[in-house]
Amino acid sequence: MFPPSAISTSQPALAMLARTPWIREPVENGSEWESGLASTGTVMHFAQDQEIYGEGDDALTFFKVVSGVVRTCKFLADGRRQIDSFHIVGDVFGVEADAEHAFCAQAVCDCTVVAYRRRGLETAASTDADLSRHLFSHAMRTLSRAQDHALLLGRKSAIEKVAAFLVEWAAHSPGAVIVSLAMTRQDIADYLGLTIETVSRTLSHLERAAIIELSSARQIRLKDPAALRVLNS
């Protein structure tokens, strides 16, 4: 699961992360958690496309993104892939109810994560009602995203899917004129249930319609965000 090279035992002071107040980063002077979680987070680095954990691996740890982007995905026997979610800074992933990870997690680009021991979370949650509420609400938010995603996959056309993706991804950098994509067309396609060709064609289509502008393949200017939102039905 963890290539030795990926593990860093150092615990630098990390910038405050906004998303998950119920999980603190390891702090400079020790490994105690504000929430009372008596577990040490381990900072780890992964290179692009490196696997963080595989589908079916023992779920002994869960993770929080410090920098970069992580994707979680499932595969069919013949290799077809469905990306469930892209995780950005502050996002927690790999929390499971079962003993095994239901997904595989990979680095979309070079990234840094903190790994936490699952046992620590579970024992802490059993006595800390507040933490336990946070855990539940994390699960429910993840669920809600998965359900919206199912609506997209089951009932939206290619152009609606791509528009939804752009709107969702743009929300991560509010106010920005240009959206920077960390992932390849293949990632986008596997997230939206399309092929790379259809993604590419659809982006070109949106550009011809003067709704977006492809400064480069990964740099997209949203010229008409309202039009994109309309496509989200």
Add this chain to the structure above:
Amino acid sequence: MFPPSAISTSQPALAMLARTPWIREPVENGSEWESGLASTGTVMHFAQDQEIYGEGDDALTFFKVVSGVVRTCKFLADGRRQIDSFHIVGDVFGVEADAEHAFCAQAVCDCTVVAYRRRGLETAASTDADLSRHLFSHAMRTLSRAQDHALLLGRKSAIEKVAAFLVEWAAHSPGAVIVSLAMTRQDIADYLGLTIETVSRTLSHLERAAIIELSSARQIRLKDPAALRVLNS
């Protein structure tokens, strides 16, 4: 939300339901819960296609199916529908993290449910670690189903989708030779991200391949369950 006719104040002794030990049915002699939840479950009946709650309704209650089948679904602005899940006896639905229901819930056929006050669950969970663990695990199981569903919607062909549906639904009556469908072709189509015609054609196709036999439209004999499972990749 609740058509007055649907509410029954009587609380008959209900058969023991296996699925959710963390939520008991109201018992004959009172309304106390074994789990310590000090809230009364209200037995309610709904006719086929009747709405139990709508998308965006205040999530003041959640439900457990006593008999019949319930579907939870979302809609796009133009009416396209995606069914998230079919709920059968013992299933809990309508548990939310937000103030509002994320879905709409409707009766697939005439059915009976018990409605529970959400507040009761929440206050009980705040002091009962075990209940709170059950709540979390319920959320995670629902999440896991939603994620498998997303893989199906995004990456499977029509025949694989239908096969998956039959296998999943057949699992509800293990050992049975004939699978009884409670839902219409439209329900199946909206669950699988297909049209009714494609569902119908695919079932005919499976029948011609001697994998199933349509005793009637809603009664399906699985002649070759192994073949169905193979189609699930």
Add this chain to the structure above:
DNA sequence: CGATTGCTTGATACCTCTCAACCCAGGTGG
């Protein structure tokens, strides 16, 4: 440089949708 990788574009195939007709079972009313 050549090789590689990611992306775009074109031609064509094919799967699923759309539109339409028809069938069938069940219910209703004459």
Add this chain to the structure above:
DNA sequence: CCACCTGGGTTGAGAGGTATCAAGCAATCG
């Protein structure tokens, strides 16, 4: 009892959207 109606389901013909196969382009990297 039968004619009729209705709703759900099936089937066919054709259209259309997305996939597939293939070629070419640009940027990056040995």
